[in-house]
Amino acid sequence: MSGLQIENRIWDTVETLPRERLRVLQTERLRSCVRQASQIPFYREALSRLGVDADTISGPEDVRRLPITTKEDLRQYYPLDLLAVPREKLVRIHGSSGTTGKPTFVAYTAEDLNLWTELCARFLVAGGLRPKHTVHIAFGYGLFTGGFGLHQGVERVGAAIVPAAAGNTVRQILLLKDLDADVLICTPSYALNIAEVARAEGITPADWSLKYGHFGGEPWTEDMRLRIEQEMGILAFNNYGLSEIIGPGVSGECAARRGMHLAEDHFIVECLNPDTLEPVAEGEQGELVITTLTKQAMPLLRYRTRDIASIDTSPCPCGRTFARMSRVVGRTDDMLIIRGVNVFPSQIEEALLRVDGTAPHYLIEVDRPGTLDRVTVKVELRPQDFSDRMREMQALRARIDREIHAITGIRVNVELVEPNSLERFVGKSRRVIDHRKGT
């Protein structure tokens, strides 16, 4: 598209392990994973209930005998009651948003951090990163795993990092241009926003030296890829991960860009019918359920990601033998991804509860007027909350905005609407209208 060529380079030879050998490796690691998980009372009980013993595991398929883990479990064992190592072994803690105000936390030993770093280096190198490059990271750092995962991966490869973090697009463009960044890392929608603002500032792809982009943290489409590549003059690569599993690095695209190679030496990824939890046929869409094979601090067995995708094990021209997953095409729950941040409608409801004391009627509308997600929360004003003083109405709006920001980390437009003006639904009310295309 952009005329850029990319040389196929492989970071770790294990990525080309013949699949029969991979089976052997997965089997061995599944056994040790079950042993590691048995350090955690929650899993020890579940495993013994199901009669699973590490020694009885005879192949990767036996993963189906293991217990399922859900986000609800992580929440229940908040903050860190699913540890398989002593607390002193932890060197890092990250978090992700929970379905309510309490986030879920994940912990890493030094070995886990090293693994995470290696996995990010893998897909970055597959997508063109070289030690001579300058990499602009416009992901938020902090508890969110996106920023740190990629940062560590780039550092391992040996390229220079501009840790721009999120926000201030004009400044980001100035630095992208002036510091001659070769690679951009952010969410795909933010990349489009950068492109749009750059164009408005009269900057064309000829003005910068960007060559590659690594985008993740939210679902996107081939159309978006095309637009990003055209407008930025780069090759755009997709990657996937979630903090509960390790963060980014679970899978990423190679030069062939026909799906994201799963790091199957460290994860067994099943694709299941979300209702029956039976495997779907190869190539069909289902929910990804992931077992971590080598994680020390917080091994997870059969974690339900709620992400819908398909898996392809056919050979890839790049020479990697690991299966490829498709883009994530949807969710099996009501989680929204807003500018790369996971948001649950229940969090917004919780925020509104904090302001008013009772659950008011509300509606969440999501759209993408330009390139950035916009969330409008319409809240019905209760007659007793009405004031004829504009300043009080403004203060009420500001308070709602503040509470939603405190819980979800995103800023929304709060619209106070008249009582009884929002449509009522029988049963489960329809709280979210998502106008965005392709998500």
Place this chain on the structure above:
Amino acid sequence: MKIQQLSLFLENKPRALRVPTRILAEAGISILTMSLADTEQFGILRLIVPDAQRAKGILEKAGAVVNVTEVVAVEVPDRAGGLDGVLAVIEKESLNVEYVYSFTARKGDRAVLVFRFDDPDKALRLLAAHGVAVVTELDGFLTPGT
């Protein structure tokens, strides 16, 4: 006819309102009607006076920030449904109202409302087409002695 309205910027603090009213009083300018919009931080005082340009000059000389805005004063039959009829015209013609407030004085058996339209010329034209009366001169609102 469009009427010239003065808009003043006021900080939201004690006695802010008194400053312009005193200046106008000292200059012998009477206020025909007014409205005050406020937010947490500041307010906008909107005034209709007989000679807007002169009043603007005096207020500015005293250091106030003053804008002249063109508004339309619409005569509304003072009976049930009177305002609704006018608003029906406004809605039918998709005229955009930014704000509205009323005159304290009446014109005969009619109430008078001040409308700020985003396009006052278009509003005047369309209101006239529907036979809605608008105020053409302010003298009638001056009570004797002013």
Place this chain on the structure above:
Amino acid sequence: MIEQWNDTPGGFHPASAPDYLPLPQLRDLQLRRLRAIAARAYEHVELYGKRMRESGVTPDDIQSLDDIVRLPFTQKTDLRDTYPFGLFASPMPEIVRLHASSGTTGKPIVVAYTREDLQVWSSVMVRTFAACGLHRGDIIQNAYGYGLFTGGLGAHYGAEALGATVIPISGGNTDRQIMVMKDFGVTAICCTPSYFIHLIDRGEELGIDFRELPLRAGIFGAEPWTEGMRQYIEKQAGIKAYDIYGLSEIIGPGVASETETQDGLVIFEDHFYPEIVDPDTGKPVPDGQEGELVLTTLSKWAMPVIRYRTHDITAFITTPSGCGRTLRRVHRVTHRSDDMFIIRGVNVFPSQIEVALLSVEGTLPHYQIVLTREKGLDQIEVRVEVTPEIFKDTISALEGLQARISHSIERTLGLRAKVRLVEPNTIQRSEGKARRVLDQRNL
């Protein structure tokens, strides 16, 4: 042997060895490093080479540490004028990290690190944490902002190298900070002192008494603070509160730190050579006298900085430290020799606010910056006099103007300021010129 310090808080950390170097050895090390860095700057950085030739000095003229005064000063404007790569001594492939801070105007200042520079940075942060009594096994909540600002990543790498459990929570979201501190049994926190006071006050509202938590140390920096604030923090939170000092032009945090005896900040002078000069004449002041701190990086490879004028006012402490370290100490920095102020850890020059205002309206209205502190949290309010040109008749238009100004300031400074529109001629002027900054924080 190495395990021993782990279990003995206040014990001796191996990385802290240079803190106790006998003075003759320390001075010898400094001189060798100074000669090497002066030579590197002379040969690899055009600006330094030119300045030294103009001053008639070559690196060979540095025969003793006192000869440092023969080298020309470096100003913040030099970093801006050579933007982006002009002061780099290393080629780009050797550089692994870039940070940036806002300059005095819209243009940022960029700093660079090689892999070795990052290692030095981690090591001085380990020494900082060790001097504050932290060790492996501590759970460190790092609430400095991550990103281009050096505070977040600087403290992070140090805490990681120390062997602690790091919670990289970054700035903001006060309730979550308190929840994490409580639920994870955090033992040390890194943030600005004013933000920590805000956390204490919010904790009180939530019914959480910090004295009952395992938290035992706060590593506070990025803004000036006072003994009064320290006493308040130590009493209200039941912790030891330490002052640390650094600036991104030199390396980031890790230039100087208090130690367990809390009697001034030791400068890690094996890497950062300190002088204190008269801000007007640039001449060294006698030891113990107040003046402007001038720093020379002795080991920074990617971007050596020679005799950098920090504009921070302090004085050397002439008595030896109770902690036994041989490094020179300075008093905490409480004021500056220029008009820069620090708000929520962000350095701000009034000229930046002017740039932001200009970009919104095309003209520069009268304005005033008012700094206050509510519940420990710095608030910045920019008062802008409404002129006939910018006055609009509708609330939404004026609110739009406020929002645009606020947005423009946020874009320039990276922090949210409250914008208040005020009537003309209400901002106090002295000799016709408005007083630009009204600092009501009682620092």
